[in-house]
Amino acid sequence: xxxxxxxxxxxxxxxxxxxxxxxxxxxxxxxxxxxxxxxxxxxxxxxxxxxxxxxxxxxxxxxxxxxxxxxxxxxxxxxxxxxxxxxxxxxxxxxxxxxxxxxxxxxxx
Amino acid sequence: xxxxxxxxxxxxxxxxxxxxxxxxxxxxxxxxxxxxxxxxxxxxxxxxxxxxxxxxxxxxxxxxxxxxxxxxxxxxxxxxxxxxxxxxxxxxxxxxxxxxxxxxxxxxxxxxxxxxxxxxxxxxxxxxxxxxxxxxxxxxxxxxxxxxxxxxxxxxxxxxxxxxxxxxxxxxxxxxxxxxxxxxxxxxxxxxxxxxxxxxxxxxxxxxx
Amino acid sequence: xxxxxxxxxxxxxxxxxxxxxxxxxxxxxxxxxxxxxxxxxxxxxxxxxxxxxxxxxxxxxxxxxxxxxxxxxxxxxxxxxxxxxxxxxxxxxxxxxxxxxxxxxxxxxxxxxxxxxxxx
Numbered sequence: 001x002x003x004x005x006x007x008x009x010x011x012x013x014x015x016x017x018x019x020x021x022x023x024x025x026x027x028x029x030x031x032x033x034x035x036x037x038x039x040x041x042x043x044x045x046x047x048x049x050x051x052x053x054x055x056x057x058x059x060x061x062x063x064x065x066x067x068x069x070x071x072x073x074x075x076x077x078x079x080x081x082x083x084x085x086x087x088x089x090x091x092x093x094x095x096x097x098x099x100x101x102x103x104x105x106x107x108x109x
Numbered sequence: 110x111x112x113x114x115x116x117x118x119x120x121x122x123x124x125x126x127x128x129x130x131x132x133x134x135x136x137x138x139x140x141x142x143x144x145x146x147x148x149x150x151x152x153x154x155x156x157x158x159x160x161x162x163x164x165x166x167x168x169x170x171x172x173x174x175x176x177x178x179x180x181x182x183x184x185x186x187x188x189x190x191x192x193x194x195x196x197x198x199x200x201x202x203x204x205x206x207x208x209x210x211x212x213x214x215x216x217x218x219x220x221x222x223x224x225x226x227x228x229x230x231x232x233x234x235x236x237x238x239x240x241x242x243x244x245x246x247x248x249x250x251x252x253x254x255x256x257x258x259x260x261x262x263x264x265x266x267x268x269x270x271x272x273x274x275x276x277x278x279x280x281x282x283x284x285x286x287x288x289x290x291x292x293x294x295x296x297x298x299x300x301x302x303x304x305x306x307x308x309x310x311x312x313x314x315x316x317x318x
Numbered sequence: 319x320x321x322x323x324x325x326x327x328x329x330x331x332x333x334x335x336x337x338x339x340x341x342x343x344x345x346x347x348x349x350x351x352x353x354x355x356x357x358x359x360x361x362x363x364x365x366x367x368x369x370x371x372x373x374x375x376x377x378x379x380x381x382x383x384x385x386x387x388x389x390x391x392x393x394x395x396x397x398x399x400x401x402x403x404x405x406x407x408x409x410x411x412x413x414x415x416x417x418x419x420x421x422x423x424x425x426x427x428x429x430x431x432x433x434x435x436x437x438x
Contacts, residue, residue, distance in 0.1 A: 008114035009121050011231065012224045014158070017125050019220035021132055021151075023213040028136035030209045033196050036141055036187055040148050043179065044132050047155050050171075058162040060229065062236035068167050069248045072395060075174050076260050079392050080267035082179045083385050086186040087274035090381065093190045100196055112326050120329075163321050170395045178388040185381045238321035246403030249396065250411040258414070260396065261421040268389045268425045272434050275381055 007059075014055035022048035035092070035099045039085050046078045120161060127154040141187055149180045166242040382434040386426075393422050 021044055028041035050071045057067025093099055112120075131151040135144045152175040159168035199205075237244060249257045360367070400407070400415050429435055 007232075008117050009161070011229060013121065013125075014162075015224035016221055017128060017158075019217050019224070020129055022220070023217040024129075024132040024136055026216065027209055027213045031206055032136070034141055036183065036190065037136070037144060040135055040144060040183060043148065043175075043183075044135060044151065047152065047175075051155060051158060054159055054162045054164055054167065058164070058236050059231060060233040062163075062234040064248075065164075065237065065241055065244055066248070068164050068241060069245055069253055071164075071167050072170060072245065072249075073253075073256055073260065075170055075395070076263065076392050079174050079179055079388050080263050082182055083267050083271045083388050084274070086182055086381075087271035087385070089186060090189060090378070091274045098194060099190050100194065102197070102199060112320055112329060116329070117320055160322070160325065161320065165322055166399065174388075174391055174395060178384070178391045182381070182384045182388055185384050189378060189381060236321050239323060242399050243403045243406065246399030246401075247406065249399055250403075250407050250414060254414060257396065258418060258421075261393075261418045264389050264392055265421055265425040265428075268385065269428055271385050272382070272429060272432050275378060275385070276432065276434070 011055055011059045014051060018048040018051040018055070021045075021051065033101055035089050035101055035104070036086075038101060039082065039089070042085075043078060043082065046074060050074055117161060120157070124154045124157045124161070127151070128158070141191075142184075145180065145184050145187055148183065149176050152176045152180060163236040163238050164241060165239075166245060379437060382429075386429050386434060389422070389425060393419075 025041045025044035025048060028044065029038055032038045032041060053067040053071050053074070055067075057065050057071075061067060089099065092104065096103065128151055131147045131154065134147040135151060138144050138147070152171060156168040156171040156176070159165075159171055396418065397415065400411065404411075
């Protein structure tokens, strides 16, 4: 396909998809009772951000692809965050014997 | 020879349907194990979207890191904490869910409005496609060199922190009875013996309201 | 704007490999005789009787191995573009990559010292 033809998928389709994924992640982050599900919602939000970065990288920055480099760094940070977050969760579970977010309320005002 | 535009549209529709329903399942399903496997499906469909955006290397990295490592880590963590517990009911839970759903819907509408009203500088330059991996390598060792080196420091810190948090050092023998303590790091039958002996007397943290 | 080459063959492989498990399961469902009672219901028809639930608590050592794997998996993601672009980058990039690897060797040494790599 020659590059000057219009793309069959508009940029806005990717942006709307990423917005759906991000809002689902935010809703899950607020409403989850299970601490593991909270971490999964954070991963969903990070993936939504990555889709945005990749779409902009291809559609607007096709030669320098700085968005792809950013995505690599976001993936790195997400992996580190998952490792440390789940270790914190295991430590919490060992002390409190629960993963219910409503019972982690020592700092609650 | 590349894929025709109709095929691309079909692929995009299938991938986005998997993505949307998978993420809804991750958030809504009551069984956390199903959520974890659906999360793997969401990561895979995101990798498919990256392929459609001419980024084969990032798609491979997504499969390697997210599906191969992060999802496995989440599954292991679920298997470590999978005690079946009945959650205490919260007053006003439904109201809370509806309110937060309304806030999220508002956020979604705002994002869609931004996406459609902004005047994007389209069409941009032609994507480089197969050269992308080499270009990423050049970026990593020229203008993104400092983040690249800091990434290794971040990984070092994450690993040390996670090992320290997930392990709990115990005495090799019980101080009272003298019999050997098994080194299973999560012990349910008795309070774990901390290396600091003063902590043995400390009661478990109570659930203070 | 899809400019990657060779992915039409990839799409064909993907469709065929997605069809294989579906066809295998459907054929099994259609062709097999239906006797779902007695011994047939056991998990292992000619083995130990399974006892307890499948939801057991795993040992935390599995988590340790997964943790070390995550860190070095991410390291691979960074080293692959370096290897692909090696000829264009030169000696300085080689030294920089050595610094990157040596910082992660410190992480490996720490994990080893802490016994995260031992099954015991």
